[in-house]
Amino acid sequence: VIVVNYLAAAVLFALGLYVVLSRRNLIKIVMGLSLMESSTYLLLISMAYRKGSTAPVLLNPPPGGSPDRLAHGNVADPVLQNFCLTAVIIGVAITGVFLAVVVRTAQHYRSVDSDRIRELRR
């Protein structure tokens, strides 16, 4: 079952990369990067999967139990999910900067075509 997730992540990543490599519209490039970003989240969440596990939410131990029993439950790997949270936050910040740059570019060049915005070369 989990193999489907890996395949989906790979397909999403490839789609995003294809957009970044082949589209000249700056907004589409940003969207392609967002696709690639989502694919990394899917990959990480899939890698955190453990068969038959529950969500890694550790509350108080059950009545009469000691705190060290908590660690014996079968939970998904919380560290990878944590990575995703960190990356989502970074990703939001970066998308914000991205769109700000695109807006300023569009205002200045009256175009969002990457091929017409290439004064810097050689």
Next chain:
Amino acid sequence: VSPGTLAPLLPVPVLVLLAGAALAPLAARLHRRLPAVLAVVAALTATGLLLLCAPTVYGGRLLVTYLSGVLPVHGAALGIAFAADPFGLTYALVASGVGAVLAAYTLSELSGLGRRELGGYAALFLLLDGALVGSALTADVFNLFVWFEVAALASYALTGFFLERPIALEAAFKVLVLTTVAGFVVFVGVALLYSEHGQLNFGALHEALHRAAARGHLPAVDRIALALLIAGFGTKAGLVPFHGWLPDAHTAAPGPVSALFSGLMVNLGMVAIGRLVLQVYGPGTGLPVLGVLTVLGLLSAIGAALLTLVQDDLKRLLAYDTVSQLGVLTVGLATATPDGTAGTVYHLLNHALFKALLFLCAGAVVHLTGKEHLSEMGGLARRRPVLAAAFVVGAASVAGIPPLGGYVSVGLIHSGVLATGQPLVLAGLLVAQLLSVAALARAAYLAFFRRRPEPYGELGRLKPGMAAGFGVLAALCVAAGVLAGPLRDRVAAPAAGWLLDAPGYAGAVLHGGGRHAAPHVPFAWGDPTELLLLAVCLVGGLLLAVAAVRRPAAVAGLLRPVRAVQTGSVNDYAGYLAAGVVAVAAVLLIGG
């Protein structure tokens, strides 16, 4: 001071810089110049705190502290570890020390900026500097990724900060695309390592990888992870073919920002690659990773140096030279010998000093004359002699003229390459050096020493603060050469010792510190072979410079295929990056 009291201080320099970043925009409300003053004070405080650790660390002891006091249990580290080995401490000191000089320089050159601009600028500057110091000291691979992203976020904003030139927007977009892709690549690489081994600490990862390699073939996941990490951090370091963003970012940014990027930020990638390849994976994995690094390094060293030869934009020329110098650093690391690695650490220091100096000079030329292209400059040696002298000191250090530092560090890298029996690689390095000499000699002649037919319409004054900045950096460039003996024995050699002893580093990071004796790194100023090689590079370089000045069209014609690679299209640059990732991954998967 005992190591027990020093180690908990390690995160403080980073905190000081980050706190400065948070306070800078607020300080701008009190006084217009206060943010820049705050930046200088924060960078100096961080330098001072790091200097407190210097005698202990350079004495051979590794300091390590675990954030929130979460100590490792049975070789498994759960908390984030901050560790200072001589390699990381050198980079942290360079980042904070040169950062202080650059902040002071900014106070002088950019003092015309408004209140809000100076506040935002100082905040971004300190954020970037803090990320660099953090990346130098962290011993946790996910934490390294976070510092990478913090540095990236600050660099995006700094690239697009000065919008009076619209190319800043174009450059910012390219930096954003390439660095974001690099960020994904690093992120997935880190996640693969974690999901395979359940470890993030450098030491614990090394031990896990070592066990995996000892069982025979290293698993494909580890190989792909290494390829992704090399490609991601290679993008930050600006190595060919991941370099597309670097020249553009430097062309668009003002002098102090370029100096910060080129002198300090790109080294983040180099430090990360050095740590991951030499200390985390280590020599026992049987992967052809040193060969991969040598090829990437030579491609960068020679390819980018070719692009400097007829470059008309002064700052772009220096940016390509940065790519070339980072290539030299990579080759030095890839020798994995005491000489070559010590030379790399030494060259990292030299490069930060001379490239910061050269970019400040270039920025000042643009600032004073309003011209960006070498073909429009000239005659500045007579009009602004201080500026010319500073540029010549920087260029001479690149060229490796004794007694400047470049001679020692490049010489050490050469002897490392020879010790591994790779004469062709040495020949490649010499070609790159010859091209660098030619490009900088041409730039110095065109900008400073030739006669300019008509006088400048208006030529700005060099402010005392700017001259002081040149003076400090030029003096440091000279000091890096004159103090070659102590720097080599006390700084570069201990750094090489820790870099090359992966099990020792792993043990020290996991067990609260450790000691390591520095290897012997011999070097003689009067070594006849080295002097002969230098003479060949200088004579050949000067001849080539004459050719490039006299017959620019012919030289440009010869270089057409190389120059055609730099299409300026962000799609193409992302394509080079993707192709590079695939190529590195393929080699690491098949080889070994």
